[in-house]
Amino acid sequence: MINMKDLAKACGVSVATVSRVINADPAVKPETREKVLAAAKRLGFTPNLAARSLKLAKSRTVGIIIPSISNQFYYEILGYIEAELNKRGYHLLVSFIQHGVTTERDALEAMSSARLEALILSPRTCDNGEYLRMLSSQLNTKIVQIFTAPFEEYGSLVVDDFYGTYEATRYLIEHGHRRIMYIGGDNRAGGYKSALEAAGLSYDPSLVSLDWLLEEDIVAEMITSKGPTAIIAVARQAEVTWRALRKLKLSVPDDISFIAFDDVKWVGMFDITAIAHPLTEIASVLAKQLFYAIDNPDAPPEKTVIKPYLIERSSVSKIK
Amino acid sequence: MINMKDLAKACGVSVATVSRVINADPAVKPETREKVLAAAKRLGFTPNLAARSLKLAKSRTVGIIIPSISNQFYYEILGYIEAELNKRGYHLLVSFIQHGVTTERDALEAMSSARLEALILSPRTCDNGEYLRMLSSQLNTKIVQIFTAPFEEYGSLVVDDFYGTYEATRYLIEHGHRRIMYIGGDNRAGGYKSALEAAGLSYDPSLVSLDWLLEEDIVAEMITSKGPTAIIAVARQAEVTWRALRKLKLSVPDDISFIAFDDVKWVGMFDITAIAHPLTEIASVLAKQLFYAIDNPDAPPEKTVIKPYLIERSSVSKIK
DNA sequence: TTGAAAGCGCTAACAG
């Protein structure tokens, strides 16, 4: 591969000059610039990232660790982020957590040799705090937590789950529902309770399941025994619940109303009212936050909370 | 950040020895190895990828360019591939093509400075042939085409679409269907025709649409006017067709049978019989092919064709 | 406006 030395020779200038041209240093005589640029194009010169990284101690690379769950969003965000990075000449290094195959720690270790300028991840726990601290302090990698943010000391971008569940519940109440079942995580249950309270309804714990590994049959059983008029179900549980509804041959929204938290493809295909994450907003805020952190190494970490919103479709009926 | 020199000093050995230990060179006295390894762990040493890449003229990095369409598969494959790369200490650099934002060319240019050892992509056309040739010859990047393979000269891994459509058609015929509609791309239409012929049925062009940008209403119109007993629809068209069926209030499989080409999430949720790509197989073959090409730079490019398979669900009825 | 030269962290001869 052709390098700066070759290019310099071909142009009859020094490597220093070539470097200046490639890096758009204005202190180069226009004619020289033209000459070098032309030769670079003709010879197909591409600067060697490794050499540059080594010299500058900066990789122009951002890493992202994708957890096995919540795939959907990550994927959609990925493309957007990469486009933003691209604009600034940055690269995107991706690492996955695969249940039973790779852990977050593996991903972190894999990433660390790349001397990332920033790292996007969704830490489930504080387990790798020490490692992250090392990345952050030793390698100067800016950490941005997304969706989940167990660490106080790093930047974060999370969705207001409380608000989302609150909205879903409020919407159902507004439509006349009183016996509303909630099947989801603990973190979002608060919004459910809160909306009930706000409407002067009592909270019935038997209408709530916080079990993450819930099975179809159990949900079906819960539905038959408790007889809710509406259900809010989150993420994977939404899928399980939907299957349960089909198994029970309950028609939505005639027999029962349904709201899914997380507007994924199948939810739309079934015309299910959903709480959605504004993905492009998330991605754009993420990109902004990322570069801000990179450009201002000493600024305190930014923390953003983004509100989800309800997409009204046809899975909720009005009860008089 | 701590480097080999620091580590060497801390252990009272030379950088060469440290390098040997880090690279698992067996020619190091066990005690020395232990000492270095312990210090490396204690001090949190991570080899600098940039320096190594520069020195070895190898990046231990594989790139993948993700086209805006056919997202689903890419995403599922991504995680798998990355796991394989990880096992060998390789990294995965990802670039996206975004309609109206980034072109394949942009992605290629972004990637080229990373000195990839291999590049996975789905070239739609031969447009960037020259650039790929440069990557391949100058940077020694091994090119692997996936799903589409317009270039003869590089390795490829494609799915036998002909076979998939053939199987779907055969399956429907076996179930007694005679008026089968096909809505999909030109490339897969052959299998449809072929299966009809094999069954002694005549090919009716009015039952076929090869329009990639088909609209729901047009499909609905086609269905009403032609009255097929079964439909095979591909990828995005499957979605459009499904919506059309719902709009027509046709019940599947009672009123009409349906097979989707590409087993994506929603297809499963609707319990639709589908032609599926064996994603884990694709990913594992891809990984194998990738490393084979990297490890054997002079071997001729491998070309693999993978057969899709039919997942029997409940969207096809038997006609007597 | 340009060039010479040092050095980023690592690997791999080569020498011992």
Next chain:
DNA sequence: CTGTTAGCGCTTTCAA
């Protein structure tokens, strides 16, 4: 078994 050393391609200071 271990150390010395050159050099990968680039940026940047200093000097001209």
